[in-house]
Structure formats: C-alpha cells, structure tokens
Amino acid sequence: MKTPPGVDPEVFESALSQWRETIGEQWVFTGDADLDLYRDAYTPFRNEETEIVVAAALAPETAEQVQQIMRVANRHKIPIYPISTGRNLAYGGSAPVLSGSVVLDLKRLNRILEVNERNAYVLLEPGVSYFDLYRHLRDNGYKLWIDCPDPGWGSLIGNSLEHGAGYTVAPHRDHFDSHCGMEIVLPDGSLIYTGGYPPSVSRTWNVHKWGVGPYLEGLFTQSNFGIVTRMGIWLMPEPEAYRSFTFELRDEQYFPAVIDALRRLALDGVIDCAVHMLNDVCMLTILSQYPREGSSGETCLSEGMLAALRRRYMIPPWSFAAALYGTSAQIRVNRRLIRRALGPYGRMMFFSDQSIAGLQWGLRLLKNVKSLPPLRSIADSILRGAVGASVEVLETARPMHAYFKGNPGEYFGRYAYFKSDTARPDRDLDPARDGCGVMWLAPVAPCTGKDVTQVLDIGRPLFQKFGFDFWAALLLDSPRSMIILFSIFYRKTDAGEAARSRALYEALAAATLRAGYPQYRTSIAYMDRLWQDVPDYQNLLEKIKTALDPAHVIAPGRYGIGSSGSTTREPWTATIPSE
C-alpha cells in the first residue's frame, strides 16, 4: 500500500479505518485499479516511472462527511486533494499536485438542490456536470439556459473555481463571474457560507454577490484554502430569439483590425458573448486527425501540406463564432451594427434554429450524393462555388450553434485526438482512454489587435522551432481582455515528441510571461513556477494558507501555494530561445 509522504503507515491505516466508518467501506479506495483513475492522462511531464501516486481516494456523499474527513486528515496531517468530477482536461486531469495525496472525489455530491426560475439561478453540488444540469433543466421544462464549456462532462463548480469560460453573454460566459454564494468546508472541518450569513438566515446568499464585509469567494478559486461543497450559479432566462453567426476572415492582414473592431463591439455591448476565434490549424484539428500517411515521419505539417488541407477544406486564416440573444428586433439592430463593423474584413453567416436544421438536412443530402462517385465532383463544386464552403466546415455550424445556446456537447473535444494513434470515435469521446497527448497553455492579453498579434507572434516561431503545428484559439474573455489558448498536441507513443512538447510548453510559458501576458489558469505541471519572481505575493499567499490550513492538508502545492514537497516530475528542460 502507498502512504502519503511523511505519514506513518500505521497512522495512515488508522485514518483509513476512521474514514471507512464515516463514509462506508465501499467509498474508500486503495486498490490499484481504482486509483489508476486519478491521474493526468494527457501530460508529457510524467512517464510511467514518474507518474504521480495517489495513496487512496475517498468518495463522500455529504458536506458533513467532508467535514469529518477533514478533521481526521488534520489530526494526522494527511494531504487531501479535492476534485469535483476530476476532468480538468489538459491542465492536470484528476491528479494531485503532491504525489502520495489522498484524493477527495466529490462525484457523489451530485445534487441539484434548487432551481430558481424567477431569479434565474441554481444551487448545486460539485459532482453535478454540465450534462447533468442541462438534462435536469430540459426534462423539467425550465426556461433557463446554462453556459457550458466544451466538452460538457466537467463539473460546474470545478470549472467556476478554475475561472473557466463558456459561450453565452456576460456574466454567464465567465464561470467565476456567474456564480453567487459558496458553502465551504474549511481545512479544520468547520463549514462557512460566503457573504457572512448561512442560507437559513439570509435570503440573498445566491442573488447578491458581495455579501457584507470582505468578499471572500475569490480566495477559494485557483487555490487550496477550502473545499466548496455548494455553489449558486446564475443562469440566463431563455431569450425570445437567438441567432448564432460565423465570420471568416478574408485575409490575415485584417486580423488586428478585426480584433480592434470586436473590442469596440463588445465595449458597446453589441456583442456580449464569448466570441471564439480559431486559427487554421485549430479548425483543421476539429475536422480531421493528423494525416500520418503522407507525412513521412515529420511531426508537423509542412507549409505545403497545410496549404493543401486549407484548400481542401476551404479553411480561412481565422474563423470565429458568436451569437446574439434577445428579441428579434434587438437582434436585428445588433446584427446590422456587426455587419457594418466586420463586413469589410470577411464573410458572415447567421443561423437560426430553423436554418441550422435546414443546413443539416442539406448536408445529409449532399453526403448521399457524394457517395455516388460520378456525382461527387459536381456536388462538391456546386457547394464550393455557390456557398463558398466545404461540407466539413459547414458541419461545424450545428454544434457551434448548440454551444452558444448552452447545450453541452463534446464535439470540439475532437481536436484532442489530433495526434492520437487511435482513430477518433464519432461519439463517446474519451481522450484519456484513447491515449491523446494534449497540453493547454493560455496567456491573457489586453484585447487589442497589437497585443493579441504580439502573443501570436511569440507563439508561432516556438511551435515551428520545436516541430509542432501552430494551434491557437482566441476567447473574448471580457471587452478588455482576450484569452489566447495554445494547444500542444503530441503523440504519446513517441518519447522524442513528448520531450519536445515539454520544451515547447516551457518556452511558451516563459516567453509569454516575459512579454507581459500571464496565464489565466494553469496546469499542475507549471504551478510551482508561478510565483518564482514575486516573493512578496507568494509570502502573502503562504500567510493565508498557514492561517487557514496550518497543517497544509488541502492540496499542497496547488497554484504554487504550500509546498508540494519533492515532486518526481520530469525535470524542466526548457531551452528558452534567447531574443
């Protein structure tokens, strides 16, 4: 049996039996097969020898049980690593930062406690996924829309605590901004409600954000100061009308102008949703896997190959998707403003529920035609000539339209398979099972053409230098800031490619921070580097940690707070290019 670092095996055995008493024998896991679930399946920073070890896993059913678990953990100084549903795709999966931790798996706290249609919020527990909530609202006929990230398998609370982002309008699109009210188990096992007063006293816990006194909720995000066991989340009332739209940039030279135009539209409230903007490689990874046949051993596409694929699928340099909500008249007015601002730079297509259904029908028809070889090229050229788009790109419209109205899916998770040796399944995606190698690194920049271009100009040559396809997606985080999501896909079965992907990650992280663009969240692989240049800030975090969690029992090392002990991670190997 594994034991947590510095914990006597007998002491650990005694803690385990106390936990068994609290939550039941069957919810305390120590077997290898069970514990194998708690790992970071996507990372190149670990291999079989350096894999993070989990000493045990606990799956309580109630907040009271979480309290009792924490009291035992405190008594014996056993590190506990809470996860909600444990997805955290490409940022660390369900693996703890400190090897030997006990995972606290909150999947059984999966109750939707209240749906308040009048004030448009839900109160729920960490085990509730976007899929769960979506089905619950749909099946009960609530006129409320959720805002989901993709894929929709993750926890709403987990995503909010990580400052995740979605698709719809402010404040919903920002999953920290759209929450209101937390119930928190503190490291000592006490239970508090943010805002100061418990819901038995206060009727405003889930409707008024700041409470009275200091606003503490931010403290419990991207950190390890407590365990959130309930959260209120604001939802969007179903609008009278809804239109999604896509924009295809005509020419790369207009890119900065389009970013500046987007900012102005967002500042003026014309576009209020989280615009998603994809570069050519990003779009390609949605449409297909890496074409190994023609690649003769290279690990990234040559310029010629990329150009050919762009032509084949008719992929523009950048495409973006967004949506409008409200009454038909409101949408009409805003559509006109958007056309005026963006029209000169590319092509726009607007979609209603009806036109998406029609498109879907047409695409199915075309596919049937295409399966008859003689008609294939005719159908193709009709489509390409008349609509100016490929079947494959047009097929992305339906899932995009669904995401922007809060229907969770897993369509865009397809890109995780880009470098996988496994063929991408059409449904039941499981990148962990299927050996997908993927890392995300997401700096933030002021939303200006100049800043966003600069971040991309830092990224592009690094991807090239280390032999990877330059994948970038932009996310309009607020009218004033843009998240630049870099995805690094690597072949997990290729040790050399894995090593180069690590080097790229490190170089990218260092170069973007040096240029002034910190990450908006980060991977467990990077956490111990977060504060290396800001000792006063780290000191502040450590003081808070020590005050709330003197034995450092909750998630030591998470977001660089509290020592993560000696990690067995593969060493940082970055050769950061000098300027």
Place this chain on the structure above:
Amino acid sequence: MKTPPGVDPEVFESALSQWRETIGEQWVFTGDADLDLYRDAYTPFRNEETEIVVAAALAPETAEQVQQIMRVANRHKIPIYPISTGRNLAYGGSAPVLSGSVVLDLKRLNRILEVNERNAYVLLEPGVSYFDLYRHLRDNGYKLWIDCPDPGWGSLIGNSLEHGAGYTVAPHRDHFDSHCGMEIVLPDGSLIYTGGYPPSVSRTWNVHKWGVGPYLEGLFTQSNFGIVTRMGIWLMPEPEAYRSFTFELRDEQYFPAVIDALRRLALDGVIDCAVHMLNDVCMLTILSQYPREGSSGETCLSEGMLAALRRRYMIPPWSFAAALYGTSAQIRVNRRLIRRALGPYGRMMFFSDQSIAGLQWGLRLLKNVKSLPPLRSIADSILRGAVGASVEVLETARPMHAYFKGNPGEYFGRYAYFKSDTARPDRDLDPARDGCGVMWLAPVAPCTGKDVTQVLDIGRPLFQKFGFDFWAALLLDSPRSMIILFSIFYRKTDAGEAARSRALYEALAAATLRAGYPQYRTSIAYMDRLWQDVPDYQNLLEKIKTALDPAHVIAPGRYGIGSSGSTTREPWTATIPSE
C-alpha cells in the same frame, strides 16, 4: 495630547517624529482644529462626551510613504485608520472605529496615473474624487463616461472598496464589479499587486480581473487587511446615443408587479442600468425641507400633511429613473419593450439632451411667470393639467439625466438637509458643516415584488412607531437583487429625537436581518454586531486578520474584524418590537 489606546505617550511621540521625518512636519496633524475634521458628523450614536477621538492624522503623498508609516505603526503597535477622501456619508464619515486611532488620510495620493481610452479604463489613487476624474476626462476630451454615486465628492477607490453603487450600466454601475487591479500596502509595509504580477511584468493587471491563482481583491474591500494605494477602474465608452427616463407609479397596488417587471427587463438585458426608485417621502425630501411651521412639535408628518404635500408637488407613490445607452436604433427597440412592460402601471417620460435643455428653458420661463402673482395660478394649472406634473418634480429631471450619464453632482444630497435647522443652500452643500442628522441602513433583498414589499412592510411600521417619516429608495443592484436604502433623518439639536433615531436604526437593523435581508454595507456604529450570530465566519475573518496583521494595526474593528477595544459609544438601546 491624545495617545492611542495602550500606547505609551513616549512611544507615540517617537512614532510621530519618525512620521514627521518620513512625510514632512506639516503633514502630521495633532492639533484639535485639524483633528476635528475626522469625525462622524451625522451620527446620533455619539454625543460630545462619547465622540470618537483621533490621536493624530497623517497625510502621506506616496505609496512608499504609506509603507514606511506602516512599518513604524507595526513596530509600535499603533492603530492606523486609512481613509480615502473620508466622506462615507451616513455610514461613519471619516471617523475611525477605534477611538484613539491615527487617521491615515490619503487625500494627497490624488494622481490620475493613466487614462486608457482604447481599453476604457483609468488607473488612479485613493485621493481622486468623482469630480476630479470627471473634470480630467472632460478637460482632456476623452470619450469616456464615469459612473458616479451622489454626491460626487467622494473617492472612487473608497466607494469601490465599500461596494458602492452608481447609475449607468453593468459592470460600471457596481463600483466593486467595475474595478480591475489593486496595488496594496500590506500591514507589514510590503507592497503587492493583485493578480500576482506587478504592472512592470504584466500587461493585463487592469484589463483581466481574476489574474492567476486565488482572486484576492475582494479580501481588501469592506475590511481592514490592507491599504489600497492604486486601482484600475473600467469606464464606459461614450455611447452614440443616450436617453434617460422617469416612471411614475399610478397606484401603490401595482408596486410588486412593477418590481417583477423590472427584474425581467433586467434579466433580459433590456434595462441594464441601476434603476433608482424613490418613495413619496424620498421625493419630498429632495424637493423641500421638513415643514416645521405647521407641525406644532411633531417630528414627522401626519398622514394628512403628507397627503397635502403629495398633492401640492404632485408626487406619485413611487417614481423611478433609469436610462438607455447605445445607438439610436438600439434605444428605440428597448424603449418599445420597456413601454410594453411598464406602460400599464404608470406614466413614463423619456429625455434626450435636447429635451432636457428644452424642459429647463420652459421651467425657467414658467418660474418667471409664476413670480407675477396674477398669472401664477393660471400657469400652475396649465402645467399640472397639460403635463400632469409640478414644476418642482420636473426640475429633478435635469440632475437625474446628468447622473445617469456619469456627471457627478450634489443635487440629491439635498435630502440630507431634511431635518436640519439650517436652510438648505442652493450650492456648496455641506451636510457635516450644516448639522444634518442622517443615518443610512441598506438591506438587500432578492429582486422580487414579494421580497421588496416584505422589507418595506418591515420598515414602514418601525418608522411610524419611532416617529419618523418613512423614507425608502430602491436601487436595482443586479437583475437578481435590490438594495433597499432607508434614510433616517433626525434633528441633531433635539436629544430626544436623536435617541429615537438610534432606537429606530437598531430595530430596523435587527428586524430586516431576522427576516433574511442582510445589509450590503454598514455604518461604523453597527460593525461590532455584524458577526454576533456567525462565530465560525468571524473566526475565519479573525484568522485572516491575525495572519496578515498580527499587531492589528490597520483599522481595528472595521467591519467587525479585530477587536475595536472598549468603545465609548452610546449604548445600544433598541427596544426591538417582538413579532
């Protein structure tokens, strides 16, 4: 000379001379006349004997000086009470919570360090007032609108840290929500930047709210954990068009329906501003002072007198003001939706810059006519018959229109004079100088007709019981919550009335909390009662306080955090009505 509690006079003298060296002799105040400025001029909780004493006041010019001051304070355990511009009208003025504190007056940190028109924000220091910023933007031709509370004499940073509210659209109308990025001097004198990285490293400090790692900014609001010396504040780009509007409720019976309609309009984003809704007494206090002549010693208006005044000024049971921003087409569409939703319940008037100017001109003309006695009644009846409004009510349109476009003023501060013995001046309002007695108490409720009505139903009989006019203003805090602002005006020269006003405050605070409606901010008089029923929460706050400020040097007792020592306040005397 006064000395802080528990501090040896010699030690204090030594601290003073160190401070003199740091910031210059002339910025260390110990004389009675100077220190007399730092008090709560409006409160009935203090009288001449129990007045809070200030041992000294320091007015540094830079954050570095603040750091040095804190190091000395820490060494000698001297309580420091930071204020920005020290207004905090009706919540405590510039008085410290702990008598004998040294006030740290940040008025000389009054620099506007950056105006970023592209990303629509400013970076400034705590001594900058709304008036200062407004003038700076106007004089330099920036196309940015600010969001001000009223009166506009206060500090933007101070108001944000107290979670103050304004008039325009989200997020600007919520002064905590609209800030981004803080520079903070910690109790030990170290200086940190929220988000983790200093602006010399990060280009996103003032554009991306959450930074990376835990979001700490909430911690430094309504608290005493640090001293904010710089803050980024997001501004609204000047919209293409702007319309303010007023609504007069036809009949009290429609009140809950109107609140529910407002919530739906706000949830749907049709109304995005901070709607201000005033009851009859509130409107009356704007229009006139308490009519002592006819009152034969009563301290509140009889039903008959109030009815007569309502008729005389044509005051509806409730009136509200709001505004629309955007292009003319956007405003037209939203105006139609608002008319459809609210039209059945009362009368609406929309104002453009042009129509406000025209109204202003007309009112001046009418006033001239009115000064000719024979024409007076004719003019009056024309106005009342044709427009259905009094000159006095119509005169409030211009300042209202100005507030909703972010022009700070002091017009609505007029009501502070309601019970003052001093005649209300037309300009240069100074309620502190003019002996105005006023207390604010502001519970929050879910934004539903039922909840808001319930809070009012709690308040009305208490005002009556203690002999005060029932003054209530509602502030649409978010689509899901409403601030109910109760003002208690009392005659400072009447000891009996002052005692009754205290009793009303206490009864109101207790009864609203008991019904589930906590305050959104509070007065220094109430702070030691905040956490009396939530020991675990208080314990959490104390742990953070002790970790960051072990000697409790910053503002002990503020928001009930850290002992405020033995106060000399008049004892709580509430006779809380039993149910």
